[in-house]
Amino acid sequence: xxxxxxxxxxxxxxxLSLDMLCIADFNGxxxxxxxxxxxxxxxxxxxxxxxxxxxxxxxxxxxATIAIAQKLTTxxxxxxxxxxxxxxxxxxxxxxxxxxxVSLEKQLYYAVARDITERKxxxxxxxxxxxxxxxxxxxxxxxxxxxxxxKNQIFYISPGYEELWGRTCESLYQQPRSFxxxxxxxxxERVIAAQPKQIRGEYDExxxxxxxxxxxxxxxxxxxxxxxxxxxxxxxxxxxDDITRHKQAELALVAARELAESIVTTIQExxxxxxxxxxxxxxxxxxxxxxxxxxxETLGQVFFELHQRQWDIPVLRxxxxxxxxxxRKVDAFELQHxxxxxxxxxxxxxARLIEGAxxxxxxxxxxxxxxxxxxxxxxxxxxxxxELESVNEELTNFAYVVSHDxxxxxxxxxxxxxxxxxxxxxxxxxxxxxxxRLLIQRVRRMxxxxxxxxxxxxxxxIGEAAVEVDLNEVLxxxxxxxxxxxxxxxxxxxxxxxxxAEKTSIQQVLQNLIANAIRYLDKPQGRIEIGCADQGASxxxxxxxxxxxxxARHFQRxxxxxxxxxxxxxxxSTGVGLAIVKKIVEQYGGQVWVESALGQGSTFFFTLxxxxxxxxxxxxx
Amino acid sequence: xxxxxxxxxxxxxxxVDAMTVRRALKELHVTNRLEHVENGEEALAYLRxxxxxxxxxxxxxxxxxVMNGIxxxxxxxxxxxxxxxxxxxxxxxxxxxxxxxxFELGVSGYMHKPVDYRQFVEIIRTIDxxxxxxxxxx
Numbered sequence: 001x002x003x004x005x006x007x008x009x010x011x012x013x014x015x016l017s018l019d020m021l022c023i024a025d026f027n028g029x030x031x032x033x034x035x036x037x038x039x040x041x042x043x044x045x046x047x048x049x050x051x052x053x054x055x056x057x058x059x060x061x062x063x064a065t066i067a068i069a070q071k072l073t074t075x076x077x078x079x080x081x082x083x084x085x086x087x088x089x090x091x092x093x094x095x096x097x098x099x100x101x102v103s104l105e106k107q108l109y110y111a112v113a114r115d116i117t118e119r120k121x122x123x124x125x126x127x128x129x130x131x132x133x134x135x136x137x138x139x140x141x142x143x144x145x146x147x148x149x150x151k152n153q154i155f156y157i158s159p160g161y162e163e164l165w166g167r168t169c170e171s172l173y174q175q176p177r178s179f180x181x182x183x184x185x186x187x188x189e190r191v192i193a194a195q196p197k198q199i200r201g202e203y204d205e206x207x208x209x210x211x212x213x214x215x216x217x218x219x220x221x222x223x224x225x226x227x228x229x230x231x232x233x234x235x236x237x238x239x240x241d242d243i244t245r246h247k248q249a250e251l252a253l254v255a256a257r258e259l260a261e262s263i264v265t266t267i268q269e270x271x272x273x274x275x276x277x278x279x280x281x282x283x284x285x286x287x288x289x290x291x292x293x294x295x296x297e298t299l300g301q302v303f304f305e306l307h308q309r310q311w312d313i314p315v316l317r318x319x320x321x322x323x324x325x326x327x328r329k330v331d332a333f334e335l336q337h338x339x340x341x342x343x344x345x346x347x348x349x350x351a352r353l354i355e356g357a358x359x360x361x362x363x364x365x366x367x368x369x370x371x372x373x374x375x376x377x378x379x380x381x382x383x384x385x386x387e388l389e390s391v392n393e394e395l396t397n398f399a400y401v402v403s404h405d406x407x408x409x410x411x412x413x414x415x416x417x418x419x420x421x422x423x424x425x426x427x428x429x430x431x432x433x434x435x436x437r438l439l440i441q442r443v444r445r446m447x448x449x450x451x452x453x454x455x456x457x458x459x460x461x462i463g464e465a466a467v468e469v470d471l472n473e474v475l476x477x478x479x480x481x482x483x484x485x486x487x488x489x490x491x492x493x494x495x496x497x498x499x500x501a502e503k504t505s506i507q508q509v510l511q512n513l514i515a516n517a518i519r520y521l522d523k524p525q526g527r528i529e530i531g532c533a534d535q536g537a538s539x540x541x542x543x544x545x546x547x548x549x550x551x552a553r554h555f556q557r558x559x560x561x562x563x564x565x566x567x568x569x570x571x572x573s574t575g576v577g578l579a580i581v582k583k584i585v586e587q588y589g590g591q592v593w594v595e596s597a598l599g600q601g602s603t604f605f606f607t608l609x610x611x612x613x614x615x616x617x618x619x620x621x
Numbered sequence: 622x623x624x625x626x627x628x629x630x631x632x633x634x635x636x637v638d639a640m641t642v643r644r645a646l647k648e649l650h651v652t653n654r655l656e657h658v659e660n661g662e663e664a665l666a667y668l669r670x671x672x673x674x675x676x677x678x679x680x681x682x683x684x685x686x687v688m689n690g691i692x693x694x695x696x697x698x699x700x701x702x703x704x705x706x707x708x709x710x711x712x713x714x715x716x717x718x719x720x721x722x723x724f725e726l727g728v729s730g731y732m733h734k735p736v737d738y739r740q741f742v743e744i745i746r747t748i749d750x751x752x753x754x755x756x757x758x759x
Contacts, residue, residue, distance in 0.1 A: 404684045407713045411736045412637035419644070420740040440737075447736040454715065 020096070020113040028052045031108070042089030058085035058093050072102045072109065080155050083116065095120040110571050143240040149199055149225070149233050152176055163244050164219065166211035184216065185207035191221075191514075193543050198223035202549075206243065218247035221265050256352050269350075269367035275362040278303045278320065292342060303366075310339050320351065320364065328353045334371075347373040399457045401448055410450070413555050414443040448563070452576030456561060459583050464502040471496035474503065475530060478510045488526030497539055499608060505584045510543075512577040513604050517545035519573070538590065538610055544603040550596040559592065581606070628654045630676035632664040633691065633711075634685045641713075641738065642680060645745040653677070660685045661693030668703055676706065678752055681728075683712040683719055691719075694726040707757060709748060 012033045014021055023032040029052050033045045041048075041056075048056075057065045061084035068082055078101035085093040098112040137144045137158040138153045143165075146156040154176045156168045165182050174176055183191050187207035197203040208216050223238040265403055270287035272280055280298050288294060293307060303320075304312040316335060324330055330351040338344045348369040355362055365599040419438040421428070428436070443551060484490050499506070510530075523546055531542045550558065550565070557563045559582040564574040578592075585592045585606045596602035629646075633639045639657050646655060656676060658664045664681075665688075667673060679697075683690035690710060697703045709730040710723045720731055730751075732744050 404713050407734075407736065408635050408638070411641075411713070411734060412635065414736045415637055415738045415741070417640045451715075620664055 014327045017112075020110050020115070022053075022109075022113070024053055024111070026102075026107040026109070026111045028054055028069070039114075040088075040094060041086060047089075056087045057560050058087070061085050068100075073104075076102055076104050076470045078102075083120075086113075091268050134505045140243060141242065143238070145238045146226075147176065147238070148235055148237050151195065151236075155235065161240075164217060165209060166213065182209045182211065184210055198238070199225050199233050201225050203238075206247070211538065216244075217242055218244040223418055231589070266281075267367070269369045272298075272303065272367060272368075274303050274320075274364040277361075280306070281363065285568070287305070287368070306340060307339075310341055313337055316349070319349065320366070324351050324364065325351050341544070344372070345370060388414075395457060399454055402453055406450055407447065410443055410508060412447055414440060414447075416442065448574045449576075452574040453564075456580055456583065457585065459580060460507065464504055466500050466502055468498055469501050469503050469506055470498045471506070474507050475510055478514060482511065482515055482518060484526075487517055487524060488505075488521055488528060491526045491530070493529050494533075495530040496541075497534075499610070501537070501588065501608070505587075509581050509606065513543040513606075515606075516577055517543055517547060517602075521547045523547070535607065538607045540605060540607045542603050542605050543562060544599040544601065550594060550599040550602050551598055552596075554595055557598075565575070627674050628656050628676040630664060630667065630679045631655055631657045632659075632661065632679065632685070632690070633682045634659045635682070638682070638734065641741055642745065645742045646749075648742060649746055649749055651745075651749050661688030661690065661696070663687075664693055665696055668697070668706075677707055677757060678748075679708045680711045680748075681708050683710055683714055683723065691722055691726065694723065694728065695729065698727050706753070 014032075015174075017034055018036055018090055020036045020040055022030055022036040022037070024030050030048050033048050035045065037048060040045055047544055054062060064082075065084050069077055072079060078099065082098040082100065083095060084098070085426065086096050088094055094115055094117045096113040097116045098111055098113050100109055102109050137156070141156070141160055141163070141351050142158075142255065143160040144156070144158040145154065145161070147154050155172050157170060157172050161167070161169050161172060161179075165179060167178070167182060180188060181191060184207065189242050191207050193205060194205050201210070201224055206218060206220045209219050210216055219240050220243045221238060221240040223236050225233040226233045226235040226237055250307045264284045267284070270284065270290050272283040272287055275281050279300055279302050283293075283295075283298055288298070291307065298306060304317060313335070319333060330569065333349040335347045335349050337345075348371050350367045350369075352365045353362055409604070410566055417436050417439045421440070423432065425433075472492075472495060475492060477485070487510060514528060514530070518526075525546075527546045529542075529544045533542075554565055558565065559578045560575075561579040563579075564573045564575040568572065581604075582592050585608070589609045590607040592604070592606040594602055594604050628650075631639060631642055633642065643655055643657075646653075656667065656673075658667050664679070681690045681693065690712070694708065697706070697708065704727070707729040708727075709732060710728050711732045711734060712719065713734050714720075715733055723731055730748070732748070732750070735741050735744065
């Protein structure tokens with residue numbers, strides 16, 4: 001502004017400028033201002049002119065303003081984009097950005113200021129948003145992240161990453177793909193393959209993370225593409241949540257459903273679920289098979305209308321529509337019905353009324369077990385038991401008949417033969433006498449046989465209470481009662497246990513075995529040894545002798561009734577003893593057998609279970 | 622048997638068994654008279670016949686036609702004037718049930734008839750010895 005002609009031209013621009021133009025002297029007083037000042041600050045040019053500019057500067061900005069003014073007055077030159085706040089007439093402040101220069105010669109400041117209040121406010125607002133975002137991102141449990149589309153750069157990862165992944169955020173910034181290393185090996189490939197979906201905004205994956213301490217967390221990750229002004233994806237934002245609890249619940253639910261389904265499919269009962277209107281919601285395979293229906297014919301149909309109304313049975317209808325709603329459950333109701341299509345069936349019916357959850361009405365779970373076959377079997381069994389009972393009854397009667405009706409005449413024969421032998425002694429020759437002797441002997445033998453039959457038939461028929469029996473005591477009594485001759489040594493090799501049994505029968509087993517050993521012993525020095533071995537669940541007893549021994553081909557036969565190996569004239573034996581032993585031992589659930597070689601002696605073994613579940617067949621009938 | 626006791630009543634349907642008892646008593650020189658009836662009904666008739674002497678002992682078979690030994694015992698033990706007569710069961714049965722039943726009806730003894738005659742004689746000898754020594758209320 002050196003010439004006066006210029007002044008007028010410059011004045012024109014000076015008044016037209018939208019920016020605030022001013023000239024001030026080095027003392028800090030406004031010398032000239034343009035109208036933009038009035039518009040921006042509200043003061044008139046007159047109110048400003050001659051005033052020191054510092055008094056309009058915001059107190060907080062005065063120091064910086066003084067410093068930059070001094071720098072200009074001492075060093076000359078210019079400043080660009082210096083910012084401070086200026087007081088407005090209404091008391092508020094506006095942000096101004098200054099470009100200033102000085103004329104050291106004229107001692108004047110030349111300055112242009114622009115109102116940047118709006119920009120400043122926008123900046124503040126943005127900073128506020130950024131701060132809020134930071135607070136949010138750093139306080140939520142979810143992991144928020146921001147990456148480049150190729151994943152090679154991490155712009156932001158929220159601290160939740162450290163908690164969820166168990167790795168530092170720093171490590172991820174250093175190696176942006178390292179979050180993949182933590183993914184469970186079974187899931188990793190799938191997650192890597194899904195990465196391209198992130199750009200499309202379709203990425204939503206659930207996977208497991210193995211943390212450094214070995215613990216596993218389920219994570220759900222979603223990603224959203226962020227586009228620049230040209231519509232290109234330049235960033236990916238994402239969110240990863242810990243869904244472990246949710247996942248566990250989901251897995252538990254799946255497991256529960258699988259369990260329920262496996263139960264439904266494996267049970268023997270036919271199972272149908274009905275809704276409140278008695279329509280079939282579902283049924284299992286057994287139902288379809290047993291009742292010859294297909295899924296299409298069944299689902300959605302009213303139960304009673306199924307199969308040409310075969311199930312419309314009054315008693316069943318009453319059960320489901322009257323009894324069940326009252327009692328909530330029906331157990332093992334036996335329905336016998338002649339179905340037109342499938343014939344007569346006995347069906348065991350159970351039902352449960354299940355209250356529906358909130359929006360569902362009650363369901364009826366109905367199981368039907370076809371017991372037609374079982375019923376038939378039960379009837380058959382009952383018939384057989386009855387038959388067996390009558391056979392047993394007959395046997396009892398038979399034993400009675402044997403003892404009375406056969407013995408009486410036998411006794412008569414014996415007595416009469418005896419009297420003939422005594423009374424007619426003089427008239428009988430030696431041969432006649434011998435015949436009578438043989439006759440009497442046979443009478444005695446037959447008597448013994450009848451007694452044997454009676455003893456044998458009495459086992460199991462006549463019950464005795466099971467008591468704790470000390471076998472050492474019983475054995476001692478048995479040996480005493482048998483009174484073995486002097487040349488036979490009876491030795492007990494091991495201590496015997498106490499068992500729970502009917503004392504008489506155990507006594508009889510030992511007595512018959514030892515008596516046999518004594519009876520057949522043919523050595524000058526007889527030895528009989530009784531032993532016992534613990535076999536865990538059972539005891540194994542043995543009676544060994546050094547007698548004549550038995551050929552292997554007789555091992556089975558000797559345990560049969562009336563089987564003897566010697567002519568009866570040589571050794572009086574009824575052939576009942578071992579049969580009785582076998583019957584008693586087997587009644588206790590044990591076994592009996594013999595080990596022997598001809599000339600080597602025999603060992604008879606029998607086992608008895610340690611826990612005996614013998615049910616006495618009732619008391620004496 | 623005590624000579625004061627005149628008769629022994631044998632209730633027995635089997636002819637040979639009756640003969641056996643008779644023969645054994647004779648062999649043992651038992652002097653008491655033996656009265657033989659064939660079943661319980663006849664025995665009751667005998668006992669109720671006021672013209673006859675009450676026996677000092679009854680030998681009773683159990684298994685008999687018309688009225689068996691058990692039924693006879695029930696009748697005798699129910700009759701105050703008869704119930705004190707000692708009764709010895711002499712029977713074929715070795716059934717526990719029969720033994721229990723007869724003892725519950727108050728028999729004085731239960732003898733098992735052996736097939737062997739000699740053993741039979743021994744049993745009769747024992748009965749004789751016992752009832753010779755034992756006091757009776759009669």
